[in-house]
Amino acid sequence: MNENVTKPTRKKKIQVHILSRIALSIIISICINNLLIMLFLKISTVMASPWFHNFFPYLITPLFMFIFIFTFLILTRRLVKDLINLEHGLQIISEGDLSYRVSVARQDELGRVAYNINRMTERLEQQIVKERDLEKSKMEMITGISHDLRTPLTSIIGYIELLKSESFQDKDEYSRFVQNTYNKAIHLKKLLDDLFEYTRLSSIETRLNLKMIDVHQLLYQLLFEFEPIAQENEIHIDIQIGDTPLLARIDSEKIARAIDNLLMNALKYSLKPGTIRINMKSDKKHITIEIENKGQPLTQEQQNKLFDRFYKVDYSRSSDGIQSGSGLGLSIARNIIELHGGTLTLDHQTNIFRFKLTLPLEGES
Numbered sequence: 585m586n587e588n589v590t591k592p593t594r595k596k597k598i599q600v601h602i603l604s605r606i607a608l609s610i611i612i613s614i615c616i617n618n619l620l621i622m623l624f625l626k627i628s629t630v631m632a633s634p635w636f637h638n639f640f641p642y643l644i645t646p647l648f649m650f651i652f653i654f655t656f657l658i659l660t661r662r663l664v665k666d667l668i669n670l671e672h673g674l675q676i677i678s679e680g681d682l683s684y685r686v687s688v689a690r691q692d693e694l695g696r697v698a699y700n701i702n703r704m705t706e707r708l709e710q711q712i713v714k715e716r717d718l719e720k721s722k723m724e725m726i727t728g729i730s731h732d733l734r735t736p737l738t739s740i741i742g743y744i745e746l747l748k749s750e751s752f753q754d755k756d757e758y759s760r761f762v763q764n765t766y767n768k769a770i771h772l773k774k775l776l777d778d779l780f781e782y783t784r785l786s787s788i789e790t791r792l793n794l795k796m797i798d799v800h801q802l803l804y805q806l807l808f809e810f811e812p813i814a815q816e817n818e819i820h821i822d823i824q825i826g827d828t829p830l831l832a833r834i835d836s837e838k839i840a841r842a843i844d845n846l847l848m849n850a851l852k853y854s855l856k857p858g859t860i861r862i863n864m865k866s867d868k869k870h871i872t873i874e875i876e877n878k879g880q881p882l883t884q885e886q887q888n889k890l891f892d893r894f895y896k897v898d899y900s901r902s903s904d905g906i907q908s909g910s911g912l913g914l915s916i917a918r919n920i921i922e923l924h925g926g927t928l929t930l931d932h933q934t935n936i937f938r939f940k941l942t943l944p945l946e947g948e949s
Contacts, residue, residue: 598663598692605659613652620647666694674701682709732775736768743768778912781841792835792923799830799839799871799943803864806840810847818857825864830871832943834924839943842917842928843873846939849913850877853937866945870926873941881935890914890930917941 621644657664666688673686682705688698743765752758803825811821850860854877861876882890921928926943 598694601663601692602660605656605663609652609656609659612655613648616651617644617648663694666690666698670694670698670701673698677701677705682706682712729779733772736772736775739768740765740772778916781912781916792838794833794835796831797834797836797839799832799834799873800825800828800864802836802840803843803862803873806843806847807862810844810851814851814860817851817854819851819854820857820859822859822861825862828866830864830866830945832871832945834943835920838920839924842920842941845913845917846875846941850875850937850939853877853879855879855935869945871943871945873943874938875941876936876938878935879937882932 624643670686670688673684673688676684677686685702685705686698688695690698743761746752747758747761747765752761807821807823807825814821847860847862854860858878861874863872863874863876865872918928921941921943924943926941928942929940931938931940
């Protein structure tokens with residue numbers, strides 16, 4: 585934390601500090617008082633004044649108290665100054681200036697109070713910043729959802745109006761309008777499914793339907809279904825997953841969703857014609873799946889945001905014929921993998937993208 589006072593390490597007690605100042609004040613007061621008594625006695629002898637001699641005893645006690653109070657105030661002026669600084673700092677913080685830090689460099693309870701006030705203030709400041717970022721994120725999410733849902737919905741409405749007004753020339757154009765409407769509706773459903781899945785995964789009540797699954801067989805089936813789509817987009821699939829069964833306790837539906845999102849991401853942003861390589865290997869504790877493709881390089885800022893929700897790289901990188909997604913695919917994939925106790929990372933070098941997915945083997949979850 586950036587504070588003007590460091591955490592006290594010594595455990596001095598403020599009671600000991602005050603008592604020592606009282607004792608020292610008493611000693612000093614007695615010494616000064618005795619010197620004054622001796623001085624007054626000499627003066628009384630010289631002056632030989634009965635009035636002064638009779639009145640002087642009444643001055644001893646007030647004089648002692650005055651000297652004691654004056655000495656005590658002098659010896660405790662630093663403590664009083666620190667208390668005033670602490671009160672002043674609390675006043676500033678209570679008025680809303682959370683950037684202010686109390687400057688009380690002591691090694692006793694007062695110093696620890698100042699330290700805890702600074703720590704509390706910093707945490708409040710961080711919490712407010714976090715809440716502002718969360719609010720900003722919510723607004724960006726609403727804006728993103730509105731934009732992503734409005735685009736296909738507008739197209740659907742447009743095609744339906746054309747069909748309703750019979751603004752088509754022949755049967756072929758009619759069929760094309762119907763097919764385009766269907767494609768936009770499927771795209772809209774995909775966006776809503778992504779949003780629903782992300783919301784469900786972000787919930788603290790998320791439950792996984794864990795079963796013993798052969799991950800090799802699951803990946804093989806996904807690649808079998810994915811290969812025709814890749815061929816349509818001039819992408820060759822290089823599969824190196826071996827043939828050994830690899831058992832893990834996973835939610836097969838969610839893991840399939842995560843892998844499918846990674847495959848579709850690789851397909852969408854691959855240079856065409858091109859190749860997507862899928863490797864799978866295992867050790868005693870983990871299963872590792874790597875999905876590699878060539879694409880246009882990303883900046884460091886883009887790479888850092890790649891797994892953020894609703895983040896989409898410039899549309900110019902998207903493949904022709906593949907509709908843009910919701911920007912939730914990679915975020916959903918990472919959430920799913922982390923719920924299983926695994927990791928999802930990206931190794932990006934120049935124009936090579938390698939997503940590395942790890943899952944714990946049975947008994948290591």
